[in-house]
Amino acid sequence: MAGTTHTEPLVAAAEFPTIAHTGVAYLDSSATSQTPRVVLDAMARYYECSRASVHRGVYPLAAEATELYEAARERIASWLGWDAPSTIFTRNGTEALNLVAGTWGRANVGAGDRIVLTEMEHHSNLVPWWMLAREKGAILETREREIESLQRELTSLRARLARVESINDEVAQLRAAVFALTHGATSLVAADTIH
Numbered sequence: 512m513a514g515t516t517h518t519e520p521l522v523a524a525a526e527f528p529t530i531a532h533t534g535v536a537y538l539d540s541s542a543t544s545q546t547p548r549v550v551l552d553a554m555a556r557y558y559e560c561s562r563a564s565v566h567r568g569v570y571p572l573a574a575e576a577t578e579l580y581e582a583a584r585e586r587i588a589s590w591l592g593w594d595a596p597s598t599i600f601t602r603n604g605t606e607a608l609n610l611v612a613g614t615w616g617r618a619n620v621g622a623g624d625r626i627v628l629t630e631m632e633h634h635s636n637l638v639p640w641w642m643l644a645r646e647k648g649a650i651l652e653t654r655e656r657e658i659e660s661l662q663r664e665l666t667s668l669r670a671r672l673a674r675v676e677s678i679n680d681e682v683a684q685l686r687a688a689v690f691a692l693t694h695g696a697t698s699l700v701a702a703d704t705i706h
């Protein structure tokens with residue numbers, strides 16, 4: 512990458528207290544990611560100064576907590592380039608994907624529709640689609656992660672949803688290709704960007 516020097520990872524490591532304290536080269540972010548100082552500080556500020564129920568109180572502290580919560584939603588939406596009402600916070604990836612399968616899926620997937628997954632799905636993301644397919648009489652299919660093979664599936668009129676991960680560059684490219692393929696097609700893509 513242009514402008515990247517070998518010192519940059521060290522600068523980034525300093526932002527993570529766990530790494531700064533232990534000096535480890537941490538390689539297990541896909542299971543548990545470390546939390547940067549700026550996030551720890553924001554959480555501490557919230558717990559020390561603004562902790563209250565969000566959207567469930569009219570007293571000043573609850574109003575402040577709600578404002579902070581909604582401001583975070585706005586900021587994340589603007590950063591990602593979509594609107595705030597479409598930005599939904601969940602406790603984790605499993606809950607988010609169950610939510611999509613249980614809401615969008617229940618409303619839009621019907622008997623005979625196809626849900627196309629790649630062969631590398633995480634278990635927590637396979638199960639919601641499997642349950643949806645079983646409930647709706649849809650067809651759950653697993654495909655190798657080859658662009659040509661996915662292209663065939665996604666251009667099929669009855670492929671309603673494709674799900675892809677973005678673990679590394681190779682998969683990110685695959686994801687971009689799937690988005691391009693489904694643009695204007697009848698299928699939607701659920702991107703598991705947990706990594």
Ligand SMILES: Cc1ncc(COP(=O)(O)O)c(C=O)c1O
Nearest residue numbers: 541542603604605633635703705
């Ligand atoms: C690719 C992938 N998808 C989904 C999950 C589930 O995420 P969560 O633990 O946030 O529910 C994981 C967890 O490791 C994952 O690696």
